[in-house]
Amino acid sequence: MSGIDFNTKVVEMKGITKKFGDFTANDNIDLTIHKGEVHALLGENGAGKTTLMNQLYGLYRPTSGEIYINGRKVDVSNANVAIQNGIGMVHQHFMLVKPFTVTENIILGKEITRFGGVLDMKKASEKIRELSEKYGLHVDPNSRIQDITVGMEQRVEILKTLYRGADILILDEPTAVLTPQEIHDLIRIIRNLTGEGKSVIIITHKLQEIKAAADYCTIIRRGKHIDTVDVSRVDENELAAKMVGREVSFKVEKDDREGGSSILEIDNLVVKDNRGIKKVNGFSLNVKKGEILGLAGVDGNGQSELIEAITGLRKTESGTVRINNMDITSKTPRDVIQSKISTIPEDRQKHGLVMNFNVAENMILENYSKNPFSKNGILNFNAIKKYANDLIAKFDVRPDDPYHKAGSLSGGNQQKVIIAREVSNDPDVLIAAQPTRGLDVGAIEFVHKSLVDQRNRGKAVLLVSLELDEIMNVSDRIAVIYEGKVAGVIDAKGADENEIGLMMAGGK
Amino acid sequence: MTMKEKKKTGFFQSTAGFTVVSIFLGLFIGGIILKIAGFNPFTAYWVIIKGVVSKPKYVAYTLVSATPLILTGLSVAFAFRTGLFNIGAEGQFIIGALVAGLTGYFWHLPPVIHVIVVIIVAGSAAAAWGGLSGYLKAKFGVNEVISTIMLNWIAFYLSNWIVGLPGIAKEVGVNVTNNIQDTARIDILGVWKRTDEGIEYLTEHPFFFDLLRAPVNLGFLFAILLVILIWFILNRTTLGYELRAVGFNKHAAEYGGINVKKSIIISMAISGALAGLAGTFHVLGNSMKVANLAGMEGAGFDGIAVALIGNTTAAGSVFGGLLFGILKYGGTKIQNELGAPTEIINIIIGTIVFFIAMPKFIKILYSIKLKKGGNQNAE
Numbered sequence: 001m002s003g004i005d006f007n008t009k010v011v012e013m014k015g016i017t018k019k020f021g022d023f024t025a026n027d028n029i030d031l032t033i034h035k036g037e038v039h040a041l042l043g044e045n046g047a048g049k050t051t052l053m054n055q056l057y058g059l060y061r062p063t064s065g066e067i068y069i070n071g072r073k074v075d076v077s078n079a080n081v082a083i084q085n086g087i088g089m090v091h092q093h094f095m096l097v098k099p100f101t102v103t104e105n106i107i108l109g110k111e112i113t114r115f116g117g118v119l120d121m122k123k124a125s126e127k128i129r130e131l132s133e134k135y136g137l138h139v140d141p142n143s144r145i146q147d148i149t150v151g152m153e154q155r156v157e158i159l160k161t162l163y164r165g166a167d168i169l170i171l172d173e174p175t176a177v178l179t180p181q182e183i184h185d186l187i188r189i190i191r192n193l194t195g196e197g198k199s200v201i202i203i204t205h206k207l208q209e210i211k212a213a214a215d216y217c218t219i220i221r222r223g224k225h226i227d228t229v230d231v232s233r234v235d236e237n238e239l240a241a242k243m244v245g246r247e248v249s250f251k252v253e254k255d256d257r258e259g260g261s262s263i264l265e266i267d268n269l270v271v272k273d274n275r276g277i278k279k280v281n282g283f284s285l286n287v288k289k290g291e292i293l294g295l296a297g298v299d300g301n302g303q304s305e306l307i308e309a310i311t312g313l314r315k316t317e318s319g320t321v322r323i324n325n326m327d328i329t330s331k332t333p334r335d336v337i338q339s340k341i342s343t344i345p346e347d348r349q350k351h352g353l354v355m356n357f358n359v360a361e362n363m364i365l366e367n368y369s370k371n372p373f374s375k376n377g378i379l380n381f382n383a384i385k386k387y388a389n390d391l392i393a394k395f396d397v398r399p400d401d402p403y404h405k406a407g408s409l410s411g412g413n414q415q416k417v418i419i420a421r422e423v424s425n426d427p428d429v430l431i432a433a434q435p436t437r438g439l440d441v442g443a444i445e446f447v448h449k450s451l452v453d454q455r456n457r458g459k460a461v462l463l464v465s466l467e468l469d470e471i472m473n474v475s476d477r478i479a480v481i482y483e484g485k486v487a488g489v490i491d492a493k494g495a496d497e498n499e500i501g502l503m504m505a506g507g508k
Numbered sequence: 509m510t511m512k513e514k515k516k517t518g519f520f521q522s523t524a525g526f527t528v529v530s531i532f533l534g535l536f537i538g539g540i541i542l543k544i545a546g547f548n549p550f551t552a553y554w555v556i557i558k559g560v561v562s563k564p565k566y567v568a569y570t571l572v573s574a575t576p577l578i579l580t581g582l583s584v585a586f587a588f589r590t591g592l593f594n595i596g597a598e599g600q601f602i603i604g605a606l607v608a609g610l611t612g613y614f615w616h617l618p619p620v621i622h623v624i625v626v627i628i629v630a631g632s633a634a635a636a637w638g639g640l641s642g643y644l645k646a647k648f649g650v651n652e653v654i655s656t657i658m659l660n661w662i663a664f665y666l667s668n669w670i671v672g673l674p675g676i677a678k679e680v681g682v683n684v685t686n687n688i689q690d691t692a693r694i695d696i697l698g699v700w701k702r703t704d705e706g707i708e709y710l711t712e713h714p715f716f717f718d719l720l721r722a723p724v725n726l727g728f729l730f731a732i733l734l735v736i737l738i739w740f741i742l743n744r745t746t747l748g749y750e751l752r753a754v755g756f757n758k759h760a761a762e763y764g765g766i767n768v769k770k771s772i773i774i775s776m777a778i779s780g781a782l783a784g785l786a787g788t789f790h791v792l793g794n795s796m797k798v799a800n801l802a803g804m805e806g807a808g809f810d811g812i813a814v815a816l817i818g819n820t821t822a823a824g825s826v827f828g829g830l831l832f833g834i835l836k837y838g839g840t841k842i843q844n845e846l847g848a849p850t851e852i853i854n855i856i857i858g859t860i861v862f863f864i865a866m867p868k869f870i871k872i873l874y875s876i877k878l879k880k881g882g883n884q885n886a887e
Binding site: 352355 | 744745746747749750752753756757759760761762764766767
C-alpha cells in the first residue's frame with residue numbers, strides 16, 4: 001500500500017455518463033486511479049461497473065464526460081486505442097484458443113517474426129517466461145490451454161495484457177472461478193504488479209476480496225457514484241450498506257436441527273461428459289430430509305455432469321439415483337420433476353429461463369400442460385397471469401410485471417423467477433447449483449433464505465457451489481467432490497476452511 | 509406535439525418501422541437502377557401500381573400470385589419461430605402439388621368432400637416430407653438446412669419422374685398430368701364461366717367478366733384461415749408454447765421437461781404441411797394439373813424472403829406475401845408497357861430483403877439523421 005504514487009494520476013474519468021436509450025447506465029461518474037494503486041469498483045449487478053470499465057477500454061463510448069490517461073485527454077474510440085495507452089482488460093469469460101499453447105495465445109495479434117513473416121516462437125516464449133517470472137505468475141509458456149487450470153488461464157490472460165505493455169489492468173470479477181488457494185495467489189500477483197508500478201482496477205461485488213486486496217474502493221449504485229473510500233478505514237458491513245443502500249446481514253439465520261431419514265440416495269454413479277471422459281466416477285452420497293448438504297469442489301470436478309445426470313439431462317453409465325426409495329436413474333427430465341426433485345440450474349440463462357419468454361411464461365415452464373394453466377391444449381391466460389402475479393408478489397420480483405421479458409430482468413430477479421417456479425413445485429429435494437453465482441449481496445441473502453426455508457420445512461436441499469464461503473455458511477453437512485468422487489463428508493459445524501480447501505485440491 | 513413526435517420515432521424504431529424503411533430503400537435503389545437503364549423510375553412504379561389495382565382482374569391476379577407465397581412464407585416463419593430454418597418449402601410445395609394433382613384426378617368423390625380429402629391427403633404427404641427432416645435432426649442430429657435442401661431435389665426429380673409415367677401422363681411423351689376432376693376444383697365458378705349460360709351472363713356484367721378472367725379461387729381465403737390457425741396454435745395452445753420454448757431455448761425447455769425431439773419433428777411437419785398446401789391450392793385453384801418442371805419454380809424459396817419481410821410472424825406473412833405478389837405480378841407490367849426488364853423487380857426484392865437482414869445499417873442511417881436533427885432542435 002505504500003507503493004502508491006499520489007502525484008501520478010494514471011487514469012481520470014470525469015463526469016462519465018452513458019445512456020442506452022432511455023436507460024442511464026452511468027450517471028456523471030468520476031474515477032481517479034493513481035500509479036501503483038489497487039482500486040476496487042464495487043456495486044450490485046447491473047449497477048454499471050462493467051459499463052464504466054468498458055468505456056475506459058474502448059468497448060463503449062461515453063454519452064458525455066472525459067477520459068484522461070496519464071494526464072492526457074484520450075478519445076478511447078476502440079480497444080486498440082486503450083491498449084496503445086497502456087490499458088489491459090481481463091474479462092470475466094476468458095478468451096483463449098484452447099488447443100493453442102500459452103505462447104501462441106499470448107502473441108496472437110502481436111506476433112514476433114523473423115524474415116518478415118516467419119514466427120519466432122522461441123524468442124516469444126522466452127519473453128513470456130521473463131514476464132511470468134518478473135511478476136511471479138508461474139506460467140509455463142509451452143503448455144496448452146486445454147491442459148491448464150482455470151486459475152492458470154486467468155494468469156495467461158493477465159500475461160497477455162502485460163505482453164501488450166499494459167500499465168493499468170482491469171480485472172472483471174477475477175475471483176468468480178477460482179479456488180480459495182488460487183484467490184490467495186491472485187492477490188499476491190496483484191501485489192507484485194503494483195510493486196512494479198502498475199495500477200490494477202478490480203470489478204467485484206465480493207467484499208472480503210476488496211478488504212484483502214484493494215487500497216481504495218469506489219462504490220457505484222444504480223449508475224451513480226456513491227463514495228470512494230480508503231479500504232483500510234471501513235469494514236465489510238459499511239461497504240455492503242453503501243453498495244445496497246441498506247443494512248445487510250451476512251450471517252445466514254438458522255437454528256440447529258438434526259437431519260431426518262435419507263431421501264436422495266446416490267450410489268456409485270458413473271457419468272461421462274461429451275468427450276467420453278468419466279467426469280463422475282463412483283460418486284455416492286445421501287441427502288437427508290431437513291438438511292442442507294453443501295457439495296464443495298473446484299469447477300470441473302464433475303459437478304455439472306452429476307446434476308445433469310440426476311435431473312435426467314445426461315445418461316448415466318452405471319450406478320443409481322433414488323428418491324423416496326424410487327429408482328429415477330436415467331429417467332426423463334419430466335419424470336424427475338414429477339418424482340419431486342426440483343432444480344435451480346447452474347446456468348440460469350441457458351437452462352433456467354427462456355429469455356425471450358416473459359416472466360409469466362417462464363413461471364409455468366414445468367406446469368403449462370396442467371390445470372388450471374391449460375385445458376384441452378388451450379392455454380388459460382387469466383390463470384397464468386394470476387399465478388405469475390402471486391409468485392411475483394411472494395418472491396418480490398422486480399419489476400412486478402408478469403409480461404416483462406425474462407431476458408431484461410437483472411440477474412437477481414431472474415434467479416428469483418427460477419426459485420419461485422421451483423419452490424412452488426413443492427419438491428422433496430431441491431438441488432441448487434451455484435444459486436448465487438453473479439448475484440449481489442442483497443440477492444444472495446434472499447437465495448440463502450429460500451434454501452433455509454426449504455430445509456426448515458423438512459425438505460432436503462443439495463447445494464452445489466464453487467464458493468466455499470457459501471457452502472460453509474449455509475450447509476448443515478459438507479461433502480467435497482474431487483475428480484468425480486466424494487473426497488469426504490464432514491459436519492459443517494466447526495468445519496475448517498483449510499481442511500476443506502485441501503480436500504478440494506485432492507490433498508487428502 | 510411532442511407526443512406525436514414520440515410516437516413517430518417509436519414506430520420507426522420498431523421492427524415494422526425497419527421493414528417499411530427497408531422497402532423504401534429497396535424501391536429507391538431499384539429506382540436508381542431503372543434510371544441507369546434509361547427508364548423513369550416514377551413512371552415504372554406508377555405502371556406497377558396501375559397494373560395491380562386498375563382493374564378487378566389485376567387485383568384478382570395479384571391475390572392469386574400472392575396466395576402460395578403467403579403460405580410458403582407462413583411455413584418458413586413458423587419453423588423460424590420454433591428455432592428451425594426450413595429451406596425445404598420448395599420441395600414440400602412440389603410434394604403437395606403432386607399429391608393434389610394425382611388424388612384430384614384419380615379419385616372420384618362428391619364435390620366438397622373431394623376437395624377436403626385432397627387437402628388432407630396432400631397436406632399430410634407434405635407434412636411427412638417436412639417431418640422427415642425433423643426426424644433426421646431429432647434422431648441423428650442432421651442439420652435441417654442440409655436435409656431440406658437434399659429433399660428439395662428429391663421432390664423435384666420424383667415429381668418429374670412420376671408425371672412422365674405411363675398411365676399418369678396425359679399422353680405418352682407429354683410430361684403433364686390430366687386435369688383434376690371438377691369435384692376437386694376450388695376456383696370460383698371456374699366450370700360455370702365456360703358454359704354457355706355463364707358466358708352469356710358475363711358478357712352482360714363486365715365487372716364480373718373482367719374479374720373472372722383471372723383464375724379466382726378459394727386458395728387466398730384458405731391461406732388467410734391458415735394464418736389465423738397458425739397464430740392461434742403458436743400463441744394460444746400448449747403445443748405452441750412448447751414449440752416456442754424449444755425455439756427460443758431448447759436447453760431450458762428440456763430442463764422444464766419438454767420433449768425437444770418430438771417438438772422438432774412436429775414443427776417441421778407443420779411447416780411442411782403449410783408449404784405443401786401452398787402447392788395443393790395452386791393445383792386445385794389455378795393450374796389444375798402438374799407438369800414436368802424445367803427448374804425449381806421458387807415459391808418455396810420466395811417463402812424465405814416473405815417470412816423475413818413479415819418479421820417471421822404469421823400475420824407478417826400475409827403482408828410479405830401480398831407485397832411479393834404485387835411486385836411479381838405488377839412487375840410483369842413494366843416489361844409490357846415500358847420494355848423495362850422484369851429482373852429489376854427481383855433486384856428490388858433482393859434489396860429489400862438485404863436491408864431487412866441488416867437492421868444495424870438502418871440504425872446507422874438513423875443516427876446520422878438524428879445527429880443532424882438534434883442540432884436543429886437544440887434550444
